[in-house]
Amino acid sequence: MSLLQTLFGEATVNPFLQNLRILPVFLDIAMVICSFNLLSFLYRVIKGPAMADRAIAMDSCGVTVMSLIVIYSIRQGTSLYMSCAMVIAVLGFIGMVGLSKYIQGGNIVASGNIVLNREEAEDLQNLQDPKVTEELQKKAAEARQKAAANYIPTARHQRKNRKRHHKK
Amino acid sequence: MALFIEILISLLVFFGAIFLLGGAVGILRFPDVYCRMHALGKGTTMGIICFMLAAFIYFCWSGVGVCIMSLLALVFISVSAPIGSHMIAKAAYHYGIPLWQNSLRDDLKPDCEFISEDKADF
Amino acid sequence: MLVEIFLSTVLALVWVGLTGDVSLPAFVKGLILGVIIIHIFGKRTLKVLDLNIRHYWPLVQLVFIFMYELLVANLTVLVKVFSPRLNIKPGIIKVPIEVEGPFWITTLANMITLTPGTLTVEVSPDNKFFYVHCLNIDNEESIVSDIKDTFEKKIQEVYKP
Numbered sequence: 444m445s446l447l448q449t450l451f452g453e454a455t456v457n458p459f460l461q462n463l464r465i466l467p468v469f470l471d472i473a474m475v476i477c478s479f480n481l482l483s484f485l486y487r488v489i490k491g492p493a494m495a496d497r498a499i500a501m502d503s504c505g506v507t508v509m510s511l512i513v514i515y516s517i518r519q520g521t522s523l524y525m526s527c528a529m530v531i532a533v534l535g536f537i538g539m540v541g542l543s544k545y546i547q548g549g550n551i552v553a554s555g556n557i558v559l560n561r562e563e564a565e566d567l568q569n570l571q572d573p574k575v576t577e578e579l580q581k582k583a584a585e586a587r588q589k590a591a592a593n594y595i596p597t598a599r600h601q602r603k604n605r606k607r608h609h610k611k
Numbered sequence: 612m613a614l615f616i617e618i619l620i621s622l623l624v625f626f627g628a629i630f631l632l633g634g635a636v637g638i639l640r641f642p643d644v645y646c647r648m649h650a651l652g653k654g655t656t657m658g659i660i661c662f663m664l665a666a667f668i669y670f671c672w673s674g675v676g677v678c679i680m681s682l683l684a685l686v687f688i689s690v691s692a693p694i695g696s697h698m699i700a701k702a703a704y705h706y707g708i709p710l711w712q713n714s715l716r717d718d719l720k721p722d723c724e725f726i727s728e729d730k731a732d733f
Numbered sequence: 734m735l736v737e738i739f740l741s742t743v744l745a746l747v748w749v750g751l752t753g754d755v756s757l758p759a760f761v762k763g764l765i766l767g768v769i770i771i772h773i774f775g776k777r778t779l780k781v782l783d784l785n786i787r788h789y790w791p792l793v794q795l796v797f798i799f800m801y802e803l804l805v806a807n808l809t810v811l812v813k814v815f816s817p818r819l820n821i822k823p824g825i826i827k828v829p830i831e832v833e834g835p836f837w838i839t840t841l842a843n844m845i846t847l848t849p850g851t852l853t854v855e856v857s858p859d860n861k862f863f864y865v866h867c868l869n870i871d872n873e874e875s876i877v878s879d880i881k882d883t884f885e886k887k888i889q890e891v892y893k894p
Contacts (some may be wrong), residue, residue, distance in 0.1 A: 445653055459673045461655040463617055464617075465617055465618060465621050466617050466621050466624075468621075469622075469624050469625050472625060472628065473624045473625060473627065473690070475626040476631065477627070477628060480631070480632060480635040481641050483635040483636070483638065484635060485662040486639070487638050487639070487647075492690050493644055493697055493703065493708045494706075495644045495683070495700075495702065495703035495706070495708055495709075496644055496647065497639075498699055499644070499647065499648060499651055499699055502651075503634060503635075503638070503651050503655055506631075506688070506692075507631060507655075508657040509659060509662075510627065510628075510631060510658060510662045511657060511679060513662045513663065513681075514624070514654060514662070515664075515674060517624075517665070517666055517669050517671070520673060520675060521675065522666075522670050522675050522676065522681075522753070524679060525666065525678055525681050525684065526753075527662060528681075528684055529680055529683065529684045529751075532688055533687070536687075536691040536694075536695055539695040539698070539699065540694075540695065542699070543623070543695070543699045543701070543702040543703070544698075546699070546703065546706050547701070547702035547705055547706060579695045579719060581641065594661055613827050621773070626775075629811070629892055630807055630811070633807070633810060633811040633814050633815070636814050636815065637814045640814065640819065641814075641819075641821075642819075643823075644851065645823065645854070646821065646868075648852055649810060649850065649852055649866075649868055650810055650814055651801070652846060653806050653810050653847060654807065654810065656803070656847065657803060657804070657862065662805075663831065673741065676753075676755065677755050677771075678749065678753070679750030680750045680753060680838055681748055682750065683751065689803075689847075690843070693842075693843040693846035693847050694839075695841065696846060696852065697842060697852070697853050697854075699844055700853075700854045700866065701854055701855055706750065709826070710823065712825055714823045714824050714825075715820075715822050715823070715824040716749060716825065716826070716870065717825045717826050718826055718864060719823065719825045719827075719854060720881055
């Protein structure tokens with residue numbers, strides 16, 4: 444009977460693990476350390492000054508949950524939980540790539556400049572604010588040209604354009 | 612023999628937790644994103660490798676069966692974690708997150724504009 | 734031919750691992766599926782990994798060097814993290830590289846990321862330089878020579894005919 448087992452009372456007890464002396468203690472220690480890790484990552488997610496801090500902290504939360512799953516599957520003596528760990532690993536990686544693309548440019552599929560977002564460039568050009576300098580406007584115009592070259596109209600945009608033509 | 616395997620699994624689990632703890636303390640203590648990435652990228656990779664090896668040895672030993680999936684997860688994590696941290700670091704630099712104020716030098720800054728323009732049509 | 738056998742065996746092992754059914758019929762099933770998948774999708778991968786048989790030994794050596802460096806990296810980071818006073822001097826340095834081909838450049842970048850105190854931030858557009866973030870840039874020459882002597886040489890041994 445290990446400490447956590449007496450505290451929380453697990454549903455099923457692994458008979459193989461009950462005969463061992465050293466391993467349950469170390470599993471408990473590892474579980475406690477992993478919970479502390481989760482807390483510290485959570486602190487960084489809440490406090491983190493930049494978005495990248497939050498992104499890496501969330502990714503590490505995924506990895507820590509994976510290790511908790513591995514410990515739990517050792518305690519229960521079944522390898523069925525390992526597929527959960529695998530799925531969390533794959534989804535964590537995909538989420539990290541998506542987040543990094545989002546931080547980089549706002550465009551998730553097409554990589555590129557900081558100001559390559561089409562709406563952003565239009566907004567910049569439409570602004571009549573004196574704060575927007577000439578340089579920025581030039582940059583926005585370039586970005587808009589580039590975006591227009593890469594622009595593939597979706598069905599929704601086509602519908603919008605058609606409506607505009609009808610009004611004219 | 613049984614005692615030896617048990618001690619081996621216990622040490623693997625313990626050191627995996629310690630490596631993860633190193634990552635966690637690093638993310639609390641280090642001053643900027645790039646330094647935190649050092650601690651996290653290495654610590655989480657090594658921690659997961661230790662845990663997965665422990666699980667593999669335990670399942671082979673206790674008669675559950677050969678769980679190759681844990682080895683697959685090990686390989687996948689150790690391939691994908693550096694790619695992820697590399698991508699986040701690059702994105703953070705191009706987004707304009709500054710280095711720590713006491714950083715000694717920054718060789719990327721004079722070339723940064725050049726790079727982001729050149730790779731725009733990637 | 735060698736590459737196809739190697740890759741289909743790897744795919745069969747992945748199939749066995751993912752289904753969790755360790756038996757000969759499952760392995761044969763995975764082998765058949767692997768051969769089909771390689772014939773449909775595998776042209777680019779085959780071109781990258783089309784190596785002579787004597788190049789597989791440096792590949793194995795590379796894996797072991799990598800594991801050793803990963804262990805050393807973790808221990809150094811642990812020491813740095815738990816030391817009471819934070820003695821880090823971070824900075825970004827420019828490292829010239831000689832490896833060619835996108836696959837091998839990615840491999841080198843990953844290895845640099847997992848070695849002690851270094852993290853690849855960016856690759857120059859002509860693929861000639863890495864921008865590496867270091868925790869301690871006091872010993873810049875030793876970092877550059879470390880990258881050059883251990884990893885780059887081994888990777889070049891792997892892919893050069």
